[in-house]
Amino acid sequence: MKKCSLWLEKILPPPRGNFMIRADLDKGYRRFSRGLSLILTVLVLVPMSIIAIVSRYQQITIFIFCALVAVLVVFQLSEAITGHLREAGLKREQFLARAEQPNKLASIGRLAAGVAHEINNPLAIINQQAGLIQDIHEMSPDFPHKDMVEESLAGIQNSVQRCKIITHRLLGFAHQTKVKMEEVDINALLHEAVDFLAEEASYNRIAMEFILDEDIQRPWSDHGELLQIFLNIIGNAIDALAERGGDGRITLSSQQVAPEIVRICIADNGPGMTAEVQQHIFDPFFTTKETGRGTGLGLSIVYGLIRNLGGTVNVVSVKGKGTEFELDLPVHQEEE
Ligand SMILES: Nc1ncnc2c1ncn2[C@@H]1O[C@H](COP(=O)(O)OP(=O)(O)O)[C@@H](O)[C@H]1O
Numbered sequence: 293m294k295k296c297s298l299w300l301e302k303i304l305p306p307p308r309g310n311f312m313i314r315a316d317l318d319k320g321y322r323r324f325s326r327g328l329s330l331i332l333t334v335l336v337l338v339p340m341s342i343i344a345i346v347s348r349y350q351q352i353t354i355f356i357f358c359a360l361v362a363v364l365v366v367f368q369l370s371e372a373i374t375g376h377l378r379e380a381g382l383k384r385e386q387f388l389a390r391a392e393q394p395n396k397l398a399s400i401g402r403l404a405a406g407v408a409h410e411i412n413n414p415l416a417i418i419n420q421q422a423g424l425i426q427d428i429h430e431m432s433p434d435f436p437h438k439d440m441v442e443e444s445l446a447g448i449q450n451s452v453q454r455c456k457i458i459t460h461r462l463l464g465f466a467h468q469t470k471v472k473m474e475e476v477d478i479n480a481l482l483h484e485a486v487d488f489l490a491e492e493a494s495y496n497r498i499a500m501e502f503i504l505d506e507d508i509q510r511p512w513s514d515h516g517e518l519l520q521i522f523l524n525i526i527g528n529a530i531d532a533l534a535e536r537g538g539d540g541r542i543t544l545s546s547q548q549v550a551p552e553i554v555r556i557c558i559a560d561n562g563p564g565m566t567a568e569v570q571q572h573i574f575d576p577f578f579t580t581k582e583t584g585r586g587t588g589l590g591l592s593i594v595y596g597l598i599r600n601l602g603g604t605v606n607v608v609s610v611k612g613k614g615t616e617f618e619l620d621l622p623v624h625q626e627e628e
Pocket residue numbers: 524528529532560562563564565569573578579580581585586587588589590591592615
């Protein structure tokens with residue numbers, strides 16, 4: 293399968309999600325211990341063989357020789373068995389973490405839907421009452437500070453609209469809004485998402501780079517949900533780069549990696565994440581941002597939405613180097 297052609301690929305093995313760093317440490321350990329046993333074999337067996345051939349005390353030498361061979365065989369075997377056990381343990385850990393994620397999302401989804409429904413009713417009443425006040429206000433003669441009342445009413449109505457968008461998103465997260473499936477032009481959608489955040493990016497002196505394959509297929513997907521996914525990931529990249537004060541770069545790429553799969557990569561050269569943070573980024577309410585700035589819902593929403601669209605999300609992040617999100621989207625949805 294083709295890989296993302298971005299800079300992270302040059303310094304890292306193929307992305308394996310949150311467990312990459314652990315797996316690489318294990319690989320390094322195994323390589324070291326294999327090397328060590330090879331050196332031991334050469335250092336012990338070669339001189340022993342020579343001694344066995346030339347020595348007069350052949351029986352004792354052959355005995356020591358056999359004993360050493362046995363020790364080395366046991367060492368190699370135990371190393372192989374521990375390696376297998378270690379690998380099995382890692383796989384089990386990965387499986388459990390992945391299996392746990394949908395459960396967390398399902399419970400947070402139910403909570404979100406409950407809250408959204410509860411809030412929708414009083415919101416509708418506030419909106420209705422504000423409309424009524426506005427009608428009376430428009431009909432009433434001039435009085436002192438009439439314009440201030442008008443401003444306040446507009447403020448209330450704007451806030452109600454914002455709350456409605458939030459509750460709609462929450463319901464979307466809980467999959468309780470209607471998904472509108474259509475052919476989606478991924479490249480155009482990436483531009484649309486960047487346009488939304490262009491002002492914020494240029495304020496933080498962040499450059500946006502596109503590496504788009506014009507020949508990719510148009511997946512059968514939901515335009516609104518994909519836009520939300522891209523906005524959440526790009527928004528996080530902007531947050532991560534905001535502190536940098538220049539030289540920040542976000543690279544967006546698209547490619548057809550298989551006949552039925554379109555891959556979208558969103559990479560930044562920000563501060564990256566530790567393995568510890570990476571383990572939790574898809575957990576609802578996990579945030580490293582200060583109170584008031586982060587809700588910790590962005591990436592759990594991304595995870596829920598992309599799964600709902602039949603796709604997958606993977607992250608590769610290196611502390612001090614940057615982060616890359618890789619989204620694989622099926623061109624056609626599997627039949628339910
Ligand atoms: N591009 C990125 N670079 C560094 N850290 C990131 C990036 N994207 C996400 N994160 C980490 O993942 C956490 C969770 O992100 P998210 O779910 O969107 O919640 P929030 O943005 O509200 O904190 C962030 O607080 C941050 O620590």
